[in-house]
Each structure stands twice: as C-alpha cells, then as structure tokens.
Amino acid sequence: MTSHDAGPDAIRAVLSGDPRDVAPHLLGAVLSHHSPEGTVAIRVTEVEAYLGPRDSAQPDPGSHTYGGRTARNAPMFGPAGHLYVYFTYGMHYCSNIVCGPDGVASGLLLRAGEVVAGYALAQSRRPASRSRTDLASGPARLASALGLTTADSGRDALAEPFRLELPSAPAAESAVANGPRVGVAGEGGSDSYPWRYWLAGDPTVSRYKAARSRAV
C-alpha cells in the first residue's frame, strides 16, 4: 500500500493512536493547504507530542489541555486528523494535528518542515526568511508558511482545503531522534518528557532553544 492510495479513513485510523506512536508516521508526511492564493505543501520533519488533562489517563502538565477542555483547546478533544491552531505571544500561530480517539485529548505540534510545493507563496508569507530551510523551521514559521490561523482550528486536515499524505511506511527508528520538548515550562530538568521527535540530520529541523525559565 502506498500513501498515495491511503484514503482519509485509513489515515485517520493511524492518527487515532497515541501521539508518541503516531510521530514516526507523521515525520515525512506532507500537509498541503489550498487557498485562493495558491497551494503550499510542507513535508513534516519535527513534531512534539502533547497529551491530556490532569484527570485523564494520560495527564500532561505541558499541554494546553492540562486544565481541561476550553473553547480554545476543544479541537484537541475531538477526532484525530483535525487541526488545533492557537495564537501565542501576541503574534504567532502554531498548529497541531489532533491524535487519539474521539474524546481523548492529544495531538502532535507541527514544529518544523520542508516546503515542497508553493515555495514562492510560502516565501511571500514569510519575508523574513533568508533561506529555503528557514521557511518552516519552527512551529510559528510552519503555520505562517501554510497560511494557517485560528480560523483553521478544528478543521479537518484530511479534507479540503487541506490534504495530508502519510509516508508509505513510518520513519525507521534509526532515522528518528527525540528529546525534551521545546519551550515547555513546568517540566523542568530531569522531569522533562522526551516527546519531541525529529528526522535526524534534516536541515529544516528547528534549532533547539531551552525554555525560558522566568523573565528577569
């Protein structure tokens, strides 16, 4: 079976698992967004897993869902394959692919990728980008390159105007590196969850930056 032939149902079934298991299936996947301006497609090279609320089977202090369901994070509780997009720092959008069965909050933050189609459009959306590898080498950069905003939160990534193609086989274990999640406070030092996954050696992977402990 090839990813080209895998329909939405098959893809959604894969995404309905634990995000830590889904990660190797999403690394190398291509997410496309079709808009009036054109189409941009990004090959995912880095993700981070986020789990559920304090009182769930998989509590995750670093997740937006830790405090329970809210209007903002509601998509994370929904069916797999939908987008959860949030606005942060007053200027950036970040996007997740929702994972797990309907009703269970979990997802994978799209942290970085390689633009594989719509390069000119992506560049126009990110004028500050100086190189092709910088276009989507960060969660907010990736969302910007794809043209995602909170208006897209909750939408199905497996239906128009989106498209998601998984690799024909999950990334080999030897090709996937993992480490602590980026910018997540409250899971300091040795307690950090190594739930950031990336394709080892890929030039588009974001540069690691430790969480800022506290403003001076």
Place this chain on the structure above:
DNA sequence: AACAAGATTCTCT
C-alpha cells in the same frame, strides 16, 4: 475586571 505568562521569532550586539 485586572494580571501574569506564554508549545515564538526577529533583530541587534
């Protein structure tokens, strides 16, 4: 009703 912090990026040193 008001406040502190944030799953970041960019620019300058």
Place this chain on the structure above:
DNA sequence: GAGAATCTTGTTA
C-alpha cells in the same frame, strides 16, 4: 546570546 514586540487565555479578585 539577549531583549523586544504583542495580545489571547486562564486565573485570581
């Protein structure tokens, strides 16, 4: 390597 820009969200009063 450090600081600014900017505003939504969730928490506290």
